[in-house]
Amino acid sequence: MSNTRLKRTPLYEQHVAAGGRMVPFAGFEMPVQYTSIRSEHQAVRERVGIFDVSHMGEIELLGDHAVAVADTIFTNGIARLANGQACYTCMCRPDGGIIDDLVVYKITNNHVLICANAANHQKDLAHIKSIAANRCEVRDTSDEWVQIAVQGPCAASVIDGLIADFSTTAIKRFRFTHAQVCGTKGIVSRTGYTGEDGFELYMPTSSGTVLWDALLKTGADVGIQPAGLGARDSLRLEVAFPLYGNDIDETTTPYEAGLGWVVQLNKPEPFVGQQVLELEKQRTPQRRLVGIEVTGRGIARADYQVFSSDGRTAIGRVTSGTHSPSLGKAIALAYVQAPYTTPGTDLAISIRDQLVPAVVVPCPFLKKPASS
Template structure:
């Protein structure tokens, strides 16, 4: 039943099954949702380290003359600020300034970029980019050329240092080394992640993934490193206030509404969606993303209604039990007048109306 239909397997599928993972269908892939206790996996990442298989993510290579201009015209962050070995968070936007996807842009070399996108959107993003190509650059879907492992948690540098000569302290946040040697294998080693913890992501050839997975788990076994599934990945990213496509951001929401205005560099020249964002900056947003915690019993889930004084005022984007805080947390869009921290709201949890209050995002900050 885990292997429904024609869903794809990552190169680590057999490792997951052997480890007793519960597998689920996610964005066309059969992925591990948890190996044992998702709460223990979550705690492992906050306190020691966790290893994630996120090979379902997509990679699109954009290179050749005009690659810089092309990405600059298509994404809201300022690509001219990147240097080889640096990456940044950005997006693909519609003419309305809403999200087609969020993504990372890695600058490999001059006019050579790797764009990392969500698994569910690879085909849409690739098509979006190809149909808007305005220069002689090449655009290739290289998703099949990469497996992606994420080693996340305070012990990540120590664990990784046992397998490499690379001075990890020199890799600042959102920087990377292309061709780093880890456990005798070459990878693109990036100090990025989706958990709110210190950590690294390793892009490597699929055929090396099982050996790398094994090497990392063995190197970290004494430090409490455990494999982690999508469930822990989601609770970790939500605590860290990181957006997930299809929840906090989608084709209805803009970076300004989502609290991601820092990604938008209006001075970087024209890009798809810029005019709409300029208007929204001038006129103000009609709704804002907020974090909330439940005061009464129950867990908010995506698409539940948000109420204020009994009136529907918004919708829940994500909601979960938070293992770190031992309470139910969520994100929602509400009118700006209700976005202030401390505002009392209610969440319609099926037949019950349950009290909640607006709190600061992110819920969790690494100390």
């Protein structure tokens, strides 16, 4: 296989040494799994797993107007965040289509850090630069960061073992702080993409391998495991976090995707796409992203067609689907027409030309006890 055009993260050698099966993903060679998806998935749900997410893009806004500019770019409110607080948000086109979903960190009143999907990184950068114009500095700092996600009920105790001057109890959900981890200064953020308590560490690239190895060593007692893209996908789907490119894209809007909660229509300045989204909020969307459980035999996969339960009417399309390792059943996200979105509605999914019974269920599929 020719991989000459694929990039590698600073942790590439670590993945290969740990038996990671490397696959092309968003222009990078990334580990899809090390041992098995099921085992890595379970480690994150029950103990702790670490993910190399250095392929994600980092874009920073700097200057007196950085926060105001961010508020015109993102659907969620940035100015209302405290320094040291982050939020999940969409970034939309003028017609309301989602350019990307991102996490935005308000570092100070004149410094914003944006974490973008790897596949959208260059597109996002161009869009952000065009909206920012000359009102603030836009810097692509992706190559300066190694990003590691530490996720699972034991994540806090593992991080606490590597920091000297504070405790993770000081960081609430969607808060972050600058701190020394393994002797190197970086950002410790209580965020993630698994539905578990957990942290994302943004550290200087050069510190990546030392930090990765230290995490594995410190977490050995609690059964830490490196986890790949496969487990990342099954974990996020169980808690119904959308995946850009599957469940959301430029043809879908935040309201259709059930992301109305990240759209703030009352900010001091309007954001790109606001006019269209204001109108859409007042109507019922024609289709909505819903959770589906396959009650018959089979697994619904992306692009399978969804029908009414009598099989007569095509009503939508599956965007993500798998066998849930935690629940032991087939779950999926699908866009379906408005009359069919209520939990309890019987549907059918076309699996290899056979109609298989399914039902709309509330999201998330996996209900976890609330964590700190």
